[in-house]
Amino acid sequence: MTLQNQVRRLTQFHEEPSLHAWSITSVGNFSLWLIVLLILFQTEYLFLVPLMVLAQIFPQHRTWIMTVGGGGLFLFKKLNQLQVTSPFWFAFDTLMIVGFLYLFYRIAKSFAKLPKIIKNHPQLFLHALLWVGIGLMFLFPAEARRDPSRMLALNLTACLVFFAFLIWRIGFMLYSGKRGTIKQQGFVEHLIYCLPYLGSSQVPYGKGLDYLNSKRSTDRLELARIQLAGLKLLLLASIWELALTVVDAAFFSTAVDAEPLFRLHHISELIAISTLHMPGPVTIWGSLIVDMVYETTQLAITGHLIIGCLRLFGFNLFRNTYKPLLARTLIDFWNRYYFYFKELLVDFFFFPVYLAVFKHHPKLRIFAATMASACLGNLYYHVLQHFDLLMITGNLPSFARFSSYLFYSFVLGLAIFVSILREQNQRGQPHVQHSIWVTLRKIAGVWIFFALLRIWDHSSSAFMQDTTFFLAIFGIRL
Numbered sequence: 001m002t003l004q005n006q007v008r009r010l011t012q013f014h015e016e017p018s019l020h021a022w023s024i025t026s027v028g029n030f031s032l033w034l035i036v037l038l039i040l041f042q043t044e045y046l047f048l049v050p051l052m053v054l055a056q057i058f059p060q061h062r063t064w065i066m067t068v069g070g071g072g073l074f075l076f077k078k079l080n081q082l083q084v085t086s087p088f089w090f091a092f093d094t095l096m097i098v099g100f101l102y103l104f105y106r107i108a109k110s111f112a113k114l115p116k117i118i119k120n121h122p123q124l125f126l127h128a129l130l131w132v133g134i135g136l137m138f139l140f141p142a143e144a145r146r147d148p149s150r151m152l153a154l155n156l157t158a159c160l161v162f163f164a165f166l167i168w169r170i171g172f173m174l175y176s177g178k179r180g181t182i183k184q185q186g187f188v189e190h191l192i193y194c195l196p197y198l199g200s201s202q203v204p205y206g207k208g209l210d211y212l213n214s215k216r217s218t219d220r221l222e223l224a225r226i227q228l229a230g231l232k233l234l235l236l237a238s239i240w241e242l243a244l245t246v247v248d249a250a251f252f253s254t255a256v257d258a259e260p261l262f263r264l265h266h267i268s269e270l271i272a273i274s275t276l277h278m279p280g281p282v283t284i285w286g287s288l289i290v291d292m293v294y295e296t297t298q299l300a301i302t303g304h305l306i307i308g309c310l311r312l313f314g315f316n317l318f319r320n321t322y323k324p325l326l327a328r329t330l331i332d333f334w335n336r337y338y339f340y341f342k343e344l345l346v347d348f349f350f351f352p353v354y355l356a357v358f359k360h361h362p363k364l365r366i367f368a369a370t371m372a373s374a375c376l377g378n379l380y381y382h383v384l385q386h387f388d389l390l391m392i393t394g395n396l397p398s399f400a401r402f403s404s405y406l407f408y409s410f411v412l413g414l415a416i417f418v419s420i421l422r423e424q425n426q427r428g429q430p431h432v433q434h435s436i437w438v439t440l441r442k443i444a445g446v447w448i449f450f451a452l453l454r455i456w457d458h459s460s461s462a463f464m465q466d467t468t469f470f471l472a473i474f475g476i477r478l
Helices: 003-011 017-024 026-040 044-057 059-081 087-109 116-120 122-137 151-179 187-194 209-214 220-252 267-274 281-312 330-337 339-354 362-385 387-393 399-426 436-456 463-473
Strands: none
Touching: 017 026, 017 220, 026 044, 026 220, 026 281, 044 059, 044 281, 059 087, 059 151, 059 187, 087 151, 087 187, 116 122, 122 151, 151 187, 151 209, 151 339, 151 387, 187 209, 220 281, 267 281, 267 436, 267 463, 281 436, 330 339, 330 399, 330 436, 339 362, 362 387, 362 399, 399 436, 399 463, 436 463
């Protein structure tokens, strides 16, 4: 066997039939769960390991195990984050949230009987309800949302925060109703993704129940293969975590007794420093590129842990982040970088616009759909991400807070549109095998574009400050 084949067998161990058969044995299965336990030991996902084992032992009850166990952990975590610790109000909020989800389940199940305007625009109806709820909550005095003695107002606010957090998952439930598949699905099944302990963002990893069911294991041998693929992602997450530790020590260390080999800066720190003293070009470009790779790796670690756990439950889901740093085009990077966020934008913004407008103008149609998803949908999603802060403080998001991200989304949408057109123009043409140098040049171009674009997407974004820094990189001083 050649060295290349040996390396492939090692990196693709989850595809080995002999390992599938061994992992079903008592010794093999014990070894699998021991490794999983060691990897997840210091993570918030440790509490899922008993649920994963139970789901393997009782696959016919997998839905209930994930719903009651995972859903309970999710509610406990999120309500504690919202400082709901009283047993009475914890029970009140839980009943409100589950009851709210059940209401939408009944709406989705009766989709054919809904008014025509709702059937034609279910997602607009859903988001309109959210904003009506926001408006009604502002009828409460601002101090009522922060006053511990006004518990009803506080807990209704918490439930509305949950509505905003779960709105995309409820959207997938409505899509199940539109397709008619929900008639064969029970309410508890939908709670698998509607009460998601896996993942701290609004993005539904694994999308809705229709998608999850299409990826569900059907027999023990298939489950073994999927679990090994999940184990691989957990191992990769550990390796990338170790790699980031090395990068931290080499470039970003702030310890007094551990000066880095070469001082670089994360994007927020770099821009803040530039207002006082512009670093040299090596520091600037090194920081931009390394920080982009660093952030991409962080996202991969999070996605690998979540998808790895879902695979251990028996769902053969696609990775959230799949080698984006090897992408040769902007659209390829976007598809690989944050798969389930991209799918959210495609499902809720791209396709609805694509199917509705400019049907006789293909390029304009793609432009409108791309800008609706990568630009407007992207911005709207991130506005909703700050909803909990809005409801607690009563401060509406300011234009200054999101102007930088609006610019980021606008440029991203235009760039993806151009990349889509370029790929379309190349279809049907003879495939050209590029040299390694041409391939590296294409990859470098993608890295540079996204490294520069991130100037307008960081934790302390401010449009004028970000733009001033960008221009200063090229010697233009404002």
